Amino acid sequence: MRACLLLVLTVWLNTKDGSGARSSPCALPPSKWCSSLDSAFQCGVLKQCLESNFTRSHEAAEKVSLGLYYESLCPGCRQFLTLIIFPTWVLLNEIMDVELVPYGNAVERHEGQKYTFQCQHGEPECLGNMIETCVMNKSRNAFQIIYCMESSADVIKSAESCAQIYDPELNWSSIMTCVNGDQGNQLMHLNAVKTASLVPSHQYVPWVTINGKHTEDLQEKAMSSLFTLVCSMYQGPKPEACGGSHRRFKSYCHNV
Structure with missing residues (x-):
């Protein structure tokens, strides 16, 4: 964990401009916040980005x-x-x-x-x-x-x-x-x-x-x-159309 924090800090420091000021990746759309460790760290979504990348890497399968x-x-x-x-x-x-x-x-x-x-x-x-x-x-x-x-x-x-x-x-x-x-x-x-x-x-x-x-x-x-x-x-997680995990609904119209 300490090594990961040091890596994040190093990336963050190296992305400062010459004046010592940082750009603001959080001004970009949220879909861009996970584009780098620096932007994820600055925008406070590092944990979510790491979890998302881990999930995608383990769930991805060839079409x-x-x-x-x-x-x-x-x-x-x-x-x-x-x-x-x-x-x-x-x-x-x-x-x-x-x-x-x-x-x-x-x-x-x-x-x-x-x-x-x-x-x-x-x-x-x-x-x-x-x-x-x-x-x-x-x-x-x-x-x-x-x-x-x-x-x-x-x-x-x-x-x-x-x-x-x-x-x-x-x-x-x-x-x-x-x-x-x-x-x-x-x-x-x-x-x-x-x-x-x-x-x-x-x-x-x-x-x-x-x-x-x-x-x-x-x-x-x-x-x-x-x-x-x-x-x-298909070798990955099955989509809903194939019977993968999805919410099931029961709806009835009762005779009053």
Whole structure:
């Protein structure tokens, strides 16, 4: 304990400016008070900060990572993404990451300085794949936009309106510049490389990986009950949605 106090005092002394006066980290928002031992000490929250850091270091666990290799116009892919993956992610995003790779059974050819792509469901699917790839590169709300596209009657025609709903500040012209330019071409090439690098090689779409691995058992569990699979595989404290510790309420409306 004495050593800890000496460490805190040393840090505090070393952060004084040349005039001997101290700045006031407590003028910052409370969320910043634990950013250093000095600020925690000055603001009188050292114990709370140390306990918080200790708790986080012992409770932190890697999120369950789901990879979806799919095609934008594949009916089975669209159903799986919109009816299973997205709702599960909404409930479990604090313990679950999703990587979308729109390419699937496409074929890539290198012609000159660019790559060309032939998609299973024709040119519209290649366009859908490219739009979704560029959206992921440009928007923090890409999953929501892609969900909106894939759940609509027309994946392509709904793209811009979906972007306006879920990311109003997104410049749609930047998406189309990506789609029609070198950036989109290179991004789609990366999707092709990721798909070709799968071990084992994909045999169909949607193709699922969990924490980078694919087995038929994991695929079946993901398709039938992804929510249960993610909850069971997460190694940290279970969130409330997974049945972790939470308050239980009973409320009845009695017949008077």
